[in-house]
Amino acid sequence: MGNLLRYHYRLLICTPTLLVVPAAFLLNAVIAGISNDWKLPYSGLKSVAFLLYLPTNPSFDLVRWLLILTPYLLITGLYLHDEFTGRFVNVSIQSKRSTLWLDSFLIVMTLFITVGTILGFCINMMAGFLINDGGEAVWMEGSMFEKVNAVNLLVREFILMNGSAMIAVLTNILLTLLFRNMGVATLLTVTSIIVSFAVARLATPLIPWLPINMGLTAFNEIQPFSLFHGTTVSVAMIVILIALIRLVFRYRLESLFIEGLKQEG
Amino acid sequence: MPMIIEINHVTKTVKGNDLLKDIDLRITKPGVYGVIGRNGSGKSVLFKTIAGLLRPTTGEVKVFGEKVGNGRFPKHFGALFDLPGFVPRYTAFNNLKLLASIRGIISTEDIRQVISKVGLDPDDRRPVKKYSYGMRQRLGIAQAIMENPSLLILDEPMNGLDETGVEEIRGMILEFKKQGMTVLIASHNSEDIKLLCDQVYRMDQGKLTLHQTETVS
Ligand SMILES: Nc1ncnc2c1ncn2[C@@H]1O[C@H](COP(=O)(O)OP(=O)(O)OP(=O)(O)O)[C@@H](O)[C@H]1O
Ligand SMILES: [Mg+2]
Numbered sequence: 001m002g003n004l005l006r007y008h009y010r011l012l013i014c015t016p017t018l019l020v021v022p023a024a025f026l027l028n029a030v031i032a033g034i035s036n037d038w039k040l041p042y043s044g045l046k047s048v049a050f051l052l053y054l055p056t057n058p059s060f061d062l063v064r065w066l067l068i069l070t071p072y073l074l075i076t077g078l079y080l081h082d083e084f085t086g087r088f089v090n091v092s093i094q095s096k097r098s099t100l101w102l103d104s105f106l107i108v109m110t111l112f113i114t115v116g117t118i119l120g121f122c123i124n125m126m127a128g129f130l131i132n133d134g135g136e137a138v139w140m141e142g143s144m145f146e147k148v149n150a151v152n153l154l155v156r157e158f159i160l161m162n163g164s165a166m167i168a169v170l171t172n173i174l175l176t177l178l179f180r181n182m183g184v185a186t187l188l189t190v191t192s193i194i195v196s197f198a199v200a201r202l203a204t205p206l207i208p209w210l211p212i213n214m215g216l217t218a219f220n221e222i223q224p225f226s227l228f229h230g231t232t233v234s235v236a237m238i239v240i241l242i243a244l245i246r247l248v249f250r251y252r253l254e255s256l257f258i259e260g261l262k263q264e265g
Numbered sequence: 266m267p268m269i270i271e272i273n274h275v276t277k278t279v280k281g282n283d284l285l286k287d288i289d290l291r292i293t294k295p296g297v298y299g300v301i302g303r304n305g306s307g308k309s310v311l312f313k314t315i316a317g318l319l320r321p322t323t324g325e326v327k328v329f330g331e332k333v334g335n336g337r338f339p340k341h342f343g344a345l346f347d348l349p350g351f352v353p354r355y356t357a358f359n360n361l362k363l364l365a366s367i368r369g370i371i372s373t374e375d376i377r378q379v380i381s382k383v384g385l386d387p388d389d390r391r392p393v394k395k396y397s398y399g400m401r402q403r404l405g406i407a408q409a410i411m412e413n414p415s416l417l418i419l420d421e422p423m424n425g426l427d428e429t430g431v432e433e434i435r436g437m438i439l440e441f442k443k444q445g446m447t448v449l450i451a452s453h454n455s456e457d458i459k460l461l462c463d464q465v466y467r468m469d470q471g472k473l474t475l476h477q478t479e480t481v482s
Contacts, residue, residue, distance in 0.1 A: 258313065
């Protein structure tokens with residue numbers, strides 16, 4: 001197991017892949033900067049939290065949300081694709097047990113997401129401090145964002161965003177195994193993020209029960225729920241997804257060995 | 266003496282097609298065993314079943330006394346199948362090093378040696394994606410033999426190799442035989458079969474029969 005962890009670690013957690021997630025966070029901060037005329041309405045840590053406080057602009061912020069989640073999906077998806085189109089057979093034979101390959105992959109993937117999010121938050125931190133303050137926060141008057149302190153906001157954003165990224169990636173893995181097609185899986189995962197976003201806007205009482213979009217912490221303004229509740233729902237979803245992935249993996253193993261993934265196109 | 270390969274009444278049915286029909290095979294002595302047969306007769310399916318990649322529909326496969334299949338693979342075992350998969354951006358050396366790190370039983374010097382042995386350059390800085398078909402095949406063979414397995418499965422190893430490549434791989438297989446390794450080989454080349462094999466089986470529409478026996482020293 002230790003050696004397989006190292007195998008996945010070497011291939012998945014390398015400089016190019018680790019740059020993509022923070023780059024998306026940077027882009028998100030730039031978009032926030034532009035749309036506020038480079039004058040954020042808050043200062044210090046609060047402006048850092050502000051950059052990731054989504055959705056504040058209902059329709060456009062879906063794009064920002066997808067921008068943040070897509071790199072996680074693409075990198076883990078492409079990795080899985082590469083594994084299943086060849087390497088997986090050799091690696092399985094080397095490791096003697098296929099389930100070890102899966103379990104160590106899931107562990108390293110979790111590490112990848114967490115490290116990516118930490119780096120993303122660092123970038124975001126810098127952006128928050130660098131972009132000027134002094135803008136006006138018209139719509140924010142009397143909001144939760146103003147009442148809650150910055151550290152609490154950041155902790156909430158970090159935990160729930162990480163949770164959402166995990167859930168999105170696990171969904172993508174599950175769908176990849178089911179359809180044996182990375183492109184279709186990613187398309188369906190992105191669709192489910194969008195659908196979940198639409199449901200949140202149309203049926204606000206459901207917001208606390210849409211784990212794939214928990215990281216959209218500004219929904220809390222419409223339908224408040226505790227961080228504890230959000231974490232519990234996310235963890236439950238993660239556990240369910242992992243159980244399903246392990247099940248489908250065993251069921252799919254033979255066709256993965258023989259045919260790998262279907263090629264896109 | 267423990268059986269090297271033991272196949273008991275194995276059938277394999279996929280979507281109503283019988284790919285393997287009641288196969289029985291016992292290999293007790295080390296040596297080179299050939300499997301011949303027309304395209305689509307089931308040679309690769311048989312090899313993948315022995316390798317534990319395919320689960321028999323009925324019956325069981327044991328390698329060195331242990332049941333394989335269902336996510337369990339033989340011990341002391343190396344294999345080459347049609348499409349050896351590597352990390353395209355890595356060099357040959359780094360690819361093998363990565364795979365070898367999973368078991369951690371051979372040194373980097375061993376890896377360099379095995380790369381030279383199959384006629385590639387361990388110091389080649391080019392990534393594997395720039396390799397030709399034959400070079401990849403050679404690397405696939407290196408991957409299969411690098412940990413000195415007791416059982417080696419080679420599914421059409423001469424695919425895409427040039428004449429010297431074929432000669433080199435033949436020489437290697439004969440050397441393995443001397444070392445007491447068991448090699449299963451599928452080939453369409455009657456020369457290979459004649460030169461290398463102690464025993465030859467024929468696959469015909471999923472049925473396995475003994476083809477001929479001859480002793481090659
Ligand atoms: N995953 C699969 N699903 C369904 N049928 C398969 C699968 N893999 C192989 N087959 C079928 O099994 C039969 C035997 O295929 P196999 O690849 O074992 O032939 P082979 O003897 O190795 O042929 P070749 O000499 O061309 O390599 C073929 O009819 C093939 O279509
Ligand atoms: Mg074949």
